Amino acid sequence: METVPKGEKAQDALKVRVWRGDAAGGEFREYAIPARENQTVLDVVTQIQREQEPDLAYRFACRVGMCGSCAMEVNGRARWTCRTHVKRVAAPGEALEIRPLANLPVIRDLATDMAPFFDKWARAKGTFQPKDAPDGAVPAEFATVPPESKARREADAGIECIGCGVCYASCDIVAWNPDYLGPAAMNRAWTLVNDVRDGARAERLEAVSGDAGCHSCHSTQSCTERCPKNLDPSSAIAGLKRTLFWDSLWGRLR
Amino acid sequence: MSAQAGRHLWVAQRVTAMFLGVAVLVHLVTIMVAVRGGLTAAEILARTQGATLWFAFYVAFALAAGLHGAIGLRNIAMEWLGWRGRGFDLAWLGIGLLTAAFGVRAAWGLYAN
Amino acid sequence: MRTDMRGRSHPTYIAFILHRVSGLLLALFLPLHFWALGQAIQGEAALEGFLRWADAPLFKAAEWGLVVLLALHLAGGLRVMALEFLGWRARQKDMVAVSAGLAFAAGVLFLLNVG
Numbered sequence: 475m476e477t478v479p480k481g482e483k484a485q486d487a488l489k490v491r492v493w494r495g496d497a498a499g500g501e502f503r504e505y506a507i508p509a510r511e512n513q514t515v516l517d518v519v520t521q522i523q524r525e526q527e528p529d530l531a532y533r534f535a536c537r538v539g540m541c542g543s544c545a546m547e548v549n550g551r552a553r554w555t556c557r558t559h560v561k562r563v564a565a566p567g568e569a570l571e572i573r574p575l576a577n578l579p580v581i582r583d584l585a586t587d588m589a590p591f592f593d594k595w596a597r598a599k600g601t602f603q604p605k606d607a608p609d610g611a612v613p614a615e616f617a618t619v620p621p622e623s624k625a626r627r628e629a630d631a632g633i634e635c636i637g638c639g640v641c642y643a644s645c646d647i648v649a650w651n652p653d654y655l656g657p658a659a660m661n662r663a664w665t666l667v668n669d670v671r672d673g674a675r676a677e678r679l680e681a682v683s684g685d686a687g688c689h690s691c692h693s694t695q696s697c698t699e700r701c702p703k704n705l706d707p708s709s710a711i712a713g714l715k716r717t718l719f720w721d722s723l724w725g726r727l728r
Numbered sequence: 729m730s731a732q733a734g735r736h737l738w739v740a741q742r743v744t745a746m747f748l749g750v751a752v753l754v755h756l757v758t759i760m761v762a763v764r765g766g767l768t769a770a771e772i773l774a775r776t777q778g779a780t781l782w783f784a785f786y787v788a789f790a791l792a793a794g795l796h797g798a799i800g801l802r803n804i805a806m807e808w809l810g811w812r813g814r815g816f817d818l819a820w821l822g823i824g825l826l827t828a829a830f831g832v833r834a835a836w837g838l839y840a841n
Numbered sequence: 842m843r844t845d846m847r848g849r850s851h852p853t854y855i856a857f858i859l860h861r862v863s864g865l866l867l868a869l870f871l872p873l874h875f876w877a878l879g880q881a882i883q884g885e886a887a888l889e890g891f892l893r894w895a896d897a898p899l900f901k902a903a904e905w906g907l908v909v910l911l912a913l914h915l916a917g918g919l920r921v922m923a924l925e926f927l928g929w930r931a932r933q934k935d936m937v938a939v940s941a942g943l944a945f946a947a948g949v950l951f952l953l954n955v956g
Contacts, residue, residue, distance in 0.1 A: 550847025644848060650807035684731030685806070689738035692861070693921050695853035708853075709930040716925060718735060719742075742925070745918050752915050756908065760950060769889035790875065797868035804865055823872075830875035837882030 488560065490518055492530070493573035496582045502571070515548050515555035515563065518570060519584065532584035539702065542636035545643070546584050547573045552643040554702040575643035577656075591639050591658070598659040599681045602666060605673035617671040629668040632661045632710050634703050641697035641707050653686040657697035657707035660688055664710035667717060676726070679718055688714040729817060737799055744796040751789045776838035783839040790831025798824025852937040853920075859940075860917030863910045870907065905948065912947035916940030 488509040491502040507521045516534055523530040534544035539557040546555050549563050549571050564570050578586035607613045619626050641657035642648055648656045663682045666672050682688050688711045697707040762771065776782045802820040805811040881891035894900075920936040923929040929936065 550845050552848070646849075647807070680731060684734030685729060687731065687734070689734050690803070690807075692857050693853065693924050694849075694857040695851065696848065699851045699853070700848070706930055709924065709928060712925045712928060712930075715738070716928065719739065719926075722735065722739075742922065745922065749915060749918065752911055756911065756947060759908070767892050767895075769885045769892055772888065773885055793871055797864075797871050800864045801868050804861065827872045827875060830872055830879055834875050834878035834882055837879060841882060841884050841888075 488513075488518065488564075489569035490522065491569055491571045492519070492522065492584070494530070494583050495580065497580055500580070500583075502573075509560075513560050515546070515553065515558045515560060515570065515572065516544050518560060519546075519555065519572065530584070531582040540636060542638035545575055545638040545640045547575055547643065552576070552640040552700055554638055554640065557702065575639055577643050577645065577648045578639065586639075588639060591642050591656070592637070594655045594659040595637075595662055597681060598655050598663045598687075599674055599678040600659060600662040600666065602669065603672055603674035605671055613671075619670055623670075625668040625670055628713065629665045632665045632705055632707070635661055635705060636703060638702065640700050640702055644696040644700040646694060646696065647690050647692065651686065651690060654690055655682060655687050657711065660691075660714060661705060661707040661710040664713050667714065676721075679714070679721060682714050683718055688712075688718070691715075729814070737802075740795060741799045744792040744799075747788065747792050748796055751785070751792065754785070755789070773838065773841065777841065778839065780839075783835055786835035786838065787832050790835060791828045794824045794826075794828030794831060797827060856917055856920055856937045856940060859913055860921070863914040863917065867907075867910055867914055909944055909948040913940070913944040916943040 486509050487506040490505045490507060492505060494500050494503050505522050505526055507518060507525070510517075513521075516537065519530070519532050520534075523532070532544075532546070534556060535541040537544075537556045539554055542554070544555045545552060547553075548555065548558060551563075552575055553563070555572075560570060572584065574580050574584050574586045578588065578591060581587050604611075604613055606615075635658060637658065639658070641661075645654075645656055647654045660682050663678050666678060667675055672678075684690075691708070691711045693708055693712065695708040698705070698709070701707065798820045801823070802817065805816065805820075877891075881888050895904075917940055920940055923936055
């Protein structure tokens with residue numbers, strides 16, 4: 475299919491295979507756009523939509539790696555497309571292959587339904603439960619959390635998650651067990667387990683245990699490998715297992 | 729299976745793993761020593777006959793290995809074949825115990841013959 | 842099951858696959874091993890007969906495979922438990938390398954001894 479715009483030489487074209495379809499199924503379609511020295515994968519998708527396929531569905535917002543909405547699978551790996559330069563993922567002359575995130579229902583084209591992903595954050599009790607204000611009110615006193623304490627540092631290590639779903643889409647356990655909570659939800663749970671102000675430790679640990687939780691993680695570390703923020707959900711899940719082990723040994727669980 | 733039961737299986741998997749880690753090393757070293765200059769029945773039986781410590785070791789080894797293997801097979805079957813549920817769990821428990829029983833029978837042979 | 846390996850080629854993923862496949866093979870072999878030994882160990886003569894039968898080169902090769910599988914599975918287990926119980930996050934790739942080395946060493950040692 476020849477879609478190179480007039481005036482562009484063939485060798486200046488970037489070949490792009492984009493998955494088009496919906497929940498019922500779909501297929502790759504090929505496009506060609508001008509290759510530029512500096513272009514991100516999100517630029518490529520935007521160019522295709524603006525110049526060739528106005529009905530191409532995809533999602534983005536901030537374009538600077540903060541909002542976590544533009545993740546897609548690029549040449550076999552889930553990535554944040556706004557901060558991924560084409561030359562980092564495709565050698566000169568190599569085609570780009572862009573498809574929606576795995577492990578999530580497709581709405582249309584490159585847009586997936588993120589609801590199951592965030593539902594699992596809720597199932598993993600990913601909301602802060604203030605210890606001294608169970609009704610959700612603002613506590614009267616500020617809590618003192620020493621920045622150098624072990625718990626604070628553990629929480630810090632996982633707190634910068636932007637909820638892009640890259641880890642979830644990269645996790646084989648999610649693919650094999652649709653009930654599995656996945657890396658992001660358990661990373662969130664681990665930050666809260668280490669939050670000394672939180673009062674829901676036992677319930678949260680209960681929520682993340684068992685076959686659908688941390689005990690099914692096999693430490694393939696695909697999540698850690700792919701996280702665009704360089705977080706380490708795999709270690710967070712290991713932390714949950716370790717905490718559950720010692721807490722149950724000392725009878726600190728229900 | 730409840731979340732708690734899943735957690736207990738994980739604990740069983742790790743506790744047996746810790747024991748097996750040591751036991752496998754003992755087993756491998758014994759093999760390395762035993763195969764030096766050929767393996768003979770008299771040699772093996774001289775080491776194991778009436779040796780209560782070796783018998784206890786092999787019984788614990790067989791039990792741990794049987795359980796550890798069955799829990800692992802359960803994980804693989806759930807994830808790669810979609811075999812989930814109470815029926816499968818009971819089947820894996822049975823397979824684990826049967827395997828261990830075969831091991832205990834072999835250990836008894838080494839001890840009592 | 843997806844088989845696209847482009848996102849599944851990092852060392853810890855390969856370590857997982859090796860750990861799982863070696864574990865699967867060992868778990869399938871284990872009942873056979875126990876049962877055969879139980880059959881063979883019915884007195885010294887029977888055991889001796891079994892051992893001489895087991896001297897066949899094919900059997901020796903299979904035994905070598907088992908020793909390597911066992912070492913591989915053990916080393917892979919050490920990687921997982923180091924992460925789970927000790928929280929060794931930075932050293933995971935080194936652990937993978939150590940695991941491979943351990944399995945290799947066990948294989949060579951067995952070959953040297955059996956020869």
